[in-house]
Amino acid sequence: MNLDFERIMPSIPYILEGIPITLQVVGIAAVIGFVLGILLSLMKISKLKPLNWIADFYTSIFRGTPLVLQLMLIYFGSPQLFGVQIDAFEAAFLSFGLNSAAYISEVIRGGIMAVDKGQMEAAQALGVPYKSSMLNIILPQAFKNILPALMNELITLTKESAVVTIIGLGDIMRRSYIVGGETYKFFEPILIAGLIYYVMVMILTIIGKVIEGRMRRSD
Template identity: 85%
Template sequence: MNLEFDRIMPSLPYIMEGIPTTLKVVAVAAVIGFVLGILLSILKISRIKPLNWIADFYTSIFRGTPLVLQLMLIYFGSPQILGIQIEAFQAAFLAFGLNSAAYISEIIRGGILAVDKGQREAALALGVPYSGMMLNIILPQAIKNILPSLVNELISLTKESAVVTIIGLGDIMRRSYIVGGETYKFFEPILFAGLIYYVMVMILTILGKVIERRMRRSD
């Protein structure tokens, strides 16, 4: 064993400075993924077939290709396609948000379909508009049922955010690589980065369980 943690100790604050960057990417991507996921899930259960096809095609694209490929296409392809260079942070939350929306849409679709059809029929019979029914009656119940799955998706998003290092964004993983290059000791800083990710995931897990308990008590 040739481990020298003392050599990277002075660089630990530098690695930890990547935490806000990681959290910002995850937070913005989560909002995009959740909002777009709701929209896609509604399109998927629509009685209008072309809307079903559009949502299913979107999902197939983002679930059928690697996330790292999507990130690289947005970041490295933007100068050729759009004529401008999208910033690394913007490329990161766009790629993660669009990708996450594909998975969240399937989760929410399953939650919506699991809600008792009688409630939908009763709402329509009372003259409740479709949009009001979905936002105030169906979606709240669906989200309550799929909360564990949504938390799992957020956890996956947090861990997968490490791939933004390939576009040079100064996240936790990128900074640990830099420390490794400077000290010629890669195992130690990468292990420390792994510890940070583990702590963040555990915090999300605990928060998810707390929210789930409170929602159950409110029934």
């Protein structure tokens, strides 16, 4: 194997500078996905059929098309649709956030449906409004059950963020590709990028297990 990491070593700090950009995209997208996911899940379990249809249509669009296609439509299509070029960073967290919301909504909906119906019936019998019952009784129990699934979505979001390289955002993967172009050695910088993603995912996995353990002890 003709590997030459010595030529790549000086460029490692440059690749590492992509970590904050990746984390910013993932963090903002996760917040958007979580908040919108909650809203969509509530729409899906609503007794109003139009809300069900809107939420289901939204989910079908974002789950039925590739994420990279959604990213390209938002970034490359914005000048034609709105007459303004959306910034690469904004296009990244918007596409990831909107996509993630579709998956998170299904996870949260499943968690809500798994909570014993008697909980809501008991709250209504005591005169607790639906909104308060959902926010203070049903959702907290649902989140305990779906925490592993939510952490898995966050991990998936972190790994899939690498596709932002196609719109030129200077994340980890983009920087490793640039280093490969400058040194004519692509395997080594991409391998280093893979190691960085692996470490990030392992850290998220550990954080998820710690949070899950604390929530179980609080029961």
